[in-house]
Amino acid sequence: MSVTPDLIREKLTAEIGAIHVDVEDTSPNRCAASFKVLVVSPQFEGKPLLQRHRMVNNCLAEELKEIHAFEQKTLTPEQWEKQKAQ
Amino acid sequence: MNNVLRTTARCLQSGAWHYRTAQNNGELLSVWARLMCSSAAQKNLEEMVKKDKVVVFIKGTPAQPMCGFSNAVVQILRMHGVDNYAAYNVLDDQDIRQGIKTFSNWPTIPQVYFNGEFVGGCDILLQMHQSGDLVEELQKLGIRSALLDQEKQS
Numbered sequence: 681m682s683v684t685p686d687l688i689r690e691k692l693t694a695e696i697g698a699i700h701v702d703v704e705d706t707s708p709n710r711c712a713a714s715f716k717v718l719v720v721s722p723q724f725e726g727k728p729l730l731q732r733h734r735m736v737n738n739c740l741a742e743e744l745k746e747i748h749a750f751e752q753k754t755l756t757p758e759q760w761e762k763q764k765a766q
Numbered sequence: 767m768n769n770v771l772r773t774t775a776r777c778l779q780s781g782a783w784h785y786r787t788a789q790n791n792g793e794l795l796s797v798w799a800r801l802m803c804s805s806a807a808q809k810n811l812e813e814m815v816k817k818d819k820v821v822v823f824i825k826g827t828p829a830q831p832m833c834g835f836s837n838a839v840v841q842i843l844r845m846h847g848v849d850n851y852a853a854y855n856v857l858d859d860q861d862i863r864q865g866i867k868t869f870s871n872w873p874t875i876p877q878v879y880f881n882g883e884f885v886g887g888c889d890i891l892l893q894m895h896q897s898g899d900l901v902e903e904l905q906k907l908g909i910r911s912a913l914l915d916q917e918k919q920s
Contacts, residue, residue: 729890737873744873749835751889 683713683743695739697723699757712748719752720760729754807861811869816882819907820851823866823877828853835888836876842895846904847912880907 685703692698702718717736724732732754737744744750755763815821820843826832828840843851856863856875863875870877870884878885880903885891894900901911 729893730884730886733886733890734871741873747873750874751835753889753893 683715683746685715688715688717688740688743691739691743692717692719692721692736696735697721700760706749706751713746714749715747716751717753718755720755720757722757724754724756807865808869811862811865812882814852814854815869815879815884818852819881819909820848821854821879821882822851823854823856823862823875825855825857825875827855832857833875835874838888839876839878839891842891842900845895845913846900846909847915848904848909 685705688703689698689701692701696719698719698721700718700720704716706714706716719736723735727735733752736752736754740747822839822843824831824833824836824839826836828844831837831840840853843849854862854866856866866875866877867873872884872887874887876888878887878891885894885903891900894903901913904911
């Protein structure tokens with residue numbers, strides 16, 4: 681089973697209540713499976729960056745075993761709205 | 767008899783230490799040996815991350831990073847004038863490369879430690895830099911960010 685953007689999106693939505701997920705497959709730029717994700721979830725509220733990233737890492741633990749490079753940006757819905765407005 | 771000798775010779779050559787102990791003393795001893803090796807490695811990493819205020823695990827060296835994300839970490843530290851830090855090249859040592867992922871419970875390289883505490887990877891360091899948090903964290907370490915002096919000049 682190979683990792684796909686849809687799989688990543690599904691897992692993040694189901695397991696950490698993501699209301700918005702952007703998945704960019706950056707593999708063409710690198711030598712192996714690589715992804716860049718933007719995750720927006722109310723569950724990130726009040727949590728420091730490291731904790732948010734660990735939530736994502738835990739959710740995708742199985743997939744990360746196969747992924748070579750992984751970039752992530754984690755925002756609360758409020759932060760995301762602010763970013764969109766800029 | 768010849769077969770046994772040949773197999774043992776092959777094992778000795780390949781350094782398959784766990785296979786030899788299994789032959790001699792059963793599975794239990796080989797598991798113990800592997801555990802001891804890995805816990806010794808973890809203890810070593812614990813010392814490594816505590817030895818210096820700023821410790822990074824990267825691919826390559828600060829002078830020659832071998833990956834874009836590792837390079838980003840090096841560049842950010844450089845921008846803040848942090849040039850006195852420990853940088854470990856995981857490409858030199860597969861034990862460290864795997865060990866640090868287990869130790870930090872973090873799947874990727876680069877990894878950044880401040881005062882023995884795991885900070886995060888490239889994404890987190892970049893966001894801390896952009897938000898201004900990095901200047902503050904460095905201050906807590908007793909390191910004055912070069913960006914503070916730049917602001918004064920302008």
